[in-house]
Amino acid sequence: MDPIQARRILDHACARGAGFAELFVEETRFSSIQLRDRRVESASAGTEFGIGLRMIFGAQVLYGHTSREDLGALERLVEDLAQARPRNGQDLDLGDPITGRSFVDASARMGRDPSDPQKDGRLAVLRLADESARAVSSRVVQATIGILHRRTRLTLFNSEGLQREGDRTWTRFNVGVIAEHQGVRQTGSEAPGEGRGLEFLDGLDVVANARAAADRAVRMLDASPAPAGEMPVLIGNGFGGVIFHEACGHPLETEALRRKATPFAGRIGEMVAHPCLTAIDDGTIPHAWGSLEFDDEGTPTTRTTLIENGVLRTFLSDRIGAAECGVPRSGSARRESYRYAPVSRMRNTFIAAGESSQEDLLASMGDGLWAVRMGGGSVNPATGEFNFAVEEGYLVKGGKVGAAVRGATLTGKGHEIMPRIRMVGRDLEMAPGTCGAASGLVPVCVGQPSILVDPILVGGRS
Amino acid sequence: MNLSPQEALDLVLETARKGGAQDADALYEESESLSLDVFEGAMKNLERSDSVGLGLRVLVDGRPGYSFTERLTAQSVRRCAEDALALAAFTDSLGIQLTEPSTVSQLDLGVHDDAALDYGPARMLEQCLEAEDLARTLDARVVNIPHLGASRSSGRSLLGNTRGFRGERCSASVSLGIGVVARDSSADKMGWDGATWRHPGAIEPRAIAQTAVERAISLLGARPIPSGPLPVLFDERVSGQFLGIFLGAFLADSVQKGQSRLVGRIGERIAPAGFHLFTSPHLPTMSGSRLFDAEGVSTTKRALVEDGILRGFLHNLETSTREGIAPTGDAHRGYTGRVSAGFSNVEIDRSAGRSNKELLSKFPRILHVVKLEGSTGCNPVSGDVSIGVQGFLHENGGIIPVDRVSLSGNFFDILVDVVGWGDAVRPGVHGQILPSLLVRSLQLAS
Numbered sequence: 024m025d026p027i028q029a030r031r032i033l034d035h036a037c038a039r040g041a042g043f044a045e046l047f048v049e050e051t052r053f054s055s056i057q058l059r060d061r062r063v064e065s066a067s068a069g070t071e072f073g074i075g076l077r078m079i080f081g082a083q084v085l086y087g088h089t090s091r092e093d094l095g096a097l098e099r100l101v102e103d104l105a106q107a108r109p110r111n112g113q114d115l116d117l118g119d120p121i122t123g124r125s126f127v128d129a130s131a132r133m134g135r136d137p138s139d140p141q142k143d144g145r146l147a148v149l150r151l152a153d154e155s156a157r158a159v160s161s162r163v164v165q166a167t168i169g170i171l172h173r174r175t176r177l178t179l180f181n182s183e184g185l186q187r188e189g190d191r192t193w194t195r196f197n198v199g200v201i202a203e204h205q206g207v208r209q210t211g212s213e214a215p216g217e218g219r220g221l222e223f224l225d226g227l228d229v230v231a232n233a234r235a236a237a238d239r240a241v242r243m244l245d246a247s248p249a250p251a252g253e254m255p256v257l258i259g260n261g262f263g264g265v266i267f268h269e270a271c272g273h274p275l276e277t278e279a280l281r282r283k284a285t286p287f288a289g290r291i292g293e294m295v296a297h298p299c300l301t302a303i304d305d306g307t308i309p310h311a312w313g314s315l316e317f318d319d320e321g322t323p324t325t326r327t328t329l330i331e332n333g334v335l336r337t338f339l340s341d342r343i344g345a346a347e348c349g350v351p352r353s354g355s356a357r358r359e360s361y362r363y364a365p366v367s368r369m370r371n372t373f374i375a376a377g378e379s380s381q382e383d384l385l386a387s388m389g390d391g392l393w394a395v396r397m398g399g400g401s402v403n404p405a406t407g408e409f410n411f412a413v414e415e416g417y418l419v420k421g422g423k424v425g426a427a428v429r430g431a432t433l434t435g436k437g438h439e440i441m442p443r444i445r446m447v448g449r450d451l452e453m454a455p456g457t458c459g460a461a462s463g464l465v466p467v468c469v470g471q472p473s474i475l476v477d478p479i480l481v482g483g484r485s
Numbered sequence: 486m487n488l489s490p491q492e493a494l495d496l497v498l499e500t501a502r503k504g505g506a507q508d509a510d511a512l513y514e515e516s517e518s519l520s521l522d523v524f525e526g527a528m529k530n531l532e533r534s535d536s537v538g539l540g541l542r543v544l545v546d547g548r549p550g551y552s553f554t555e556r557l558t559a560q561s562v563r564r565c566a567e568d569a570l571a572l573a574a575f576t577d578s579l580g581i582q583l584t585e586p587s588t589v590s591q592l593d594l595g596v597h598d599d600a601a602l603d604y605g606p607a608r609m610l611e612q613c614l615e616a617e618d619l620a621r622t623l624d625a626r627v628v629n630i631p632h633l634g635a636s637r638s639s640g641r642s643l644l645g646n647t648r649g650f651r652g653e654r655c656s657a658s659v660s661l662g663i664g665v666v667a668r669d670s671s672a673d674k675m676g677w678d679g680a681t682w683r684h685p686g687a688i689e690p691r692a693i694a695q696t697a698v699e700r701a702i703s704l705l706g707a708r709p710i711p712s713g714p715l716p717v718l719f720d721e722r723v724s725g726q727f728l729g730i731f732l733g734a735f736l737a738d739s740v741q742k743g744q745s746r747l748v749g750r751i752g753e754r755i756a757p758a759g760f761h762l763f764t765s766p767h768l769p770t771m772s773g774s775r776l777f778d779a780e781g782v783s784t785t786k787r788a789l790v791e792d793g794i795l796r797g798f799l800h801n802l803e804t805s806t807r808e809g810i811a812p813t814g815d816a817h818r819g820y821t822g823r824v825s826a827g828f829s830n831v832e833i834d835r836s837a838g839r840s841n842k843e844l845l846s847k848f849p850r851i852l853h854v855v856k857l858e859g860s861t862g863c864n865p866v867s868g869d870v871s872i873g874v875q876g877f878l879h880e881n882g883g884i885i886p887v888d889r890v891s892l893s894g895n896f897f898d899i900l901v902d903v904v905g906w907g908d909a910v911r912p913g914v915h916g917q918i919l920p921s922l923l924v925r926s927l928q929l930a931s
Contacts (some may be wrong), residue, residue, distance in 0.1 A: 056572075056575070060741075063575055064577070064823075065576060067823065068568040069554060070556055073536070084531070085531045085533075086530065087535070090535070090537050090556065090557070100533070104533060107605070108531060109528050109607065111526070209866075209867055210867065251930030282631040362536070398861050402859075405673065406672070406673040406675050408858060412862035412871065429869065430862070430870075432862035432871040432872065434858070434873045434889060482862070482873065482891025482892075
């Protein structure tokens, strides 16, 4: 979009009374290919294009978007929004204009774009994964493998004179396996991804990922129903961090604080977790799935310590959240696409590594459950109530690992669980995921070392 | 300069055909919406959206290639066709015949009412404030109203193929919802109510606020109850959410690819006698109602489960061709994705339904579930169920609110174990005509 044209729209928005206006111009190319049942089932490419206009009046946010690029359509959008605004809002000073350079090397994110799936190597990766998964066991009955590539080019203009250009690339590989034995069906999956082009696949151990997914599906065929009741649970590293993400990460976004919908309101400086726990949200990790040079308002991303040795330090903020809640800006404003107004969101959120080895953790838990691999979960941020599935679990008796169990869920309240994380391992690992909230689906990493929670409610069948 | 929807559809199909596709079908979609939300007496956000998109499937010697674009200039539309053509070289053949033009029924499904477009920001704000005021005054234990908003949306889609089929569907709706947090000495509880309608006159902000408050208050003081098996009534508020996790088992695609436990079970009993499950595409006003599916096949009401016996699956052209049966009209598609299948409204026959009161009185000790906490402990392939719930224990005439418990079992065992269902469904036009479900026994853990 022509900057002179953008300035005209922003001037028009301010002339209609907006204290702040912003244009987010995005063009994204998607490319995906999927193999299932040993066949290339689909191959797809697409272009997303649109312009998002945000006008802020005090604490009121007006947002509109269009896929039409002509000046007339944008002028109409300004008028539509200005006329629709009810005049009962509060005043808010948004603070200083956004400035500063990114801590992330933007050139590191460029990379190879998809071309022909044969020549660019994607077909070979799909076939290799399929063969590797099926080779694990005759009980493997189905494998679905996909590769997704996304490249977003964006330009951000705001009424304070800011102009930022962005070029963001993501590539993700996923493998899902179904194993069957005597009518019982179990699933296993792996889905690594990074913020870079197809060169991500060059460094990926496709065979190991396919085998890991197939192994898990096969192992879970022989698992017995999980036990029920309160018990110590050792939650495995990597995707286990989804619990912190859901149960503490979301309540630590200013978007929750603005609505007083978080148990952490007013608790900065207080002990909210066991002293062994430090938690960080870092948008600056090179190539990580949730990293960005600058956020979707143009603020450079940061490494933000949320909880330090059990003490709550800050919240994740976008600009309006920082101004309204009186916390520093963390460069956390994010949106799925031009269709959404940005709000405070997580980037790469993790519990920092501790000092315990896995043996120490198992030995000190006595009898309980080892949740090696977590599935997804959900949380109600207003009440803190959460519920997570254990994808792969084992019983632990007297510190010794026993039989595999399935069908377990972990239930509780986020702010009540934090003080019960009493040991933290040293095996920190990150895992990519997709987080859904008010501004759509955004790529994030969750992460943690193995952690011992004592006790937590396990829902099972036996 | 953007092309008109009709021009874009014609151009993309024509470019695909000239570029070597024997067949192609394309879907154009546009939508417009306006929504606002309110917090503590003031509007916080207002959003207006205006989206268009064109999705294409080409078939080159039967091999599919997919593409889409949100830029509707002639150049972008041609590129869209070229993308799909290039990718068709790498896929395996579907072996399908696209739908020939035919007379589509002129039945009015009532999914578009111009009155919805009159639901504007002033009225939305007024109704939200009315709901908020009432919610705050109804009960002193209401401490926060973090979710409160209203919206309207409308959409239009055009489907066309190289055989000459053309079909159009328009819809419009309005909605209002509120989430209320109530607090007592023990905990915070959230109560939610809201619905989507075709006509703004159907929205009753005060009734919605009152229901949300009652729901939050009723769960205060909730506590776990001892572990063990017990009968469960899934309220109609949650039956759709619960069944929805497992309805993928009825997709022919899942069945053919070994991803459904219903494989090979046609003609067998999977539910109790008297239990009928339909895909019901002609229900007036419902969101899933349609005269033709996403491949242009005419739709009809069909029983997938009849008197407890599995009768069929949901097909698109690819799966019906593979099975050698006539098209069933269950194809679903958005412009960005490939063709899948699904229910066009899911309906359980309620002619033998009873009131929840009557169902609860069938057992001396029974859990009435009104809230589910996420579905991730449920595996749609294996049927494993492990899910956190909240609700009420009815025992010896007393009622106790319950939380921090989870239920487990296997969905396919649970379905056979259904011993009754309700006579009411959740209000609104959501397309799930599903009553409460009474299950003889589930394992509860606390």
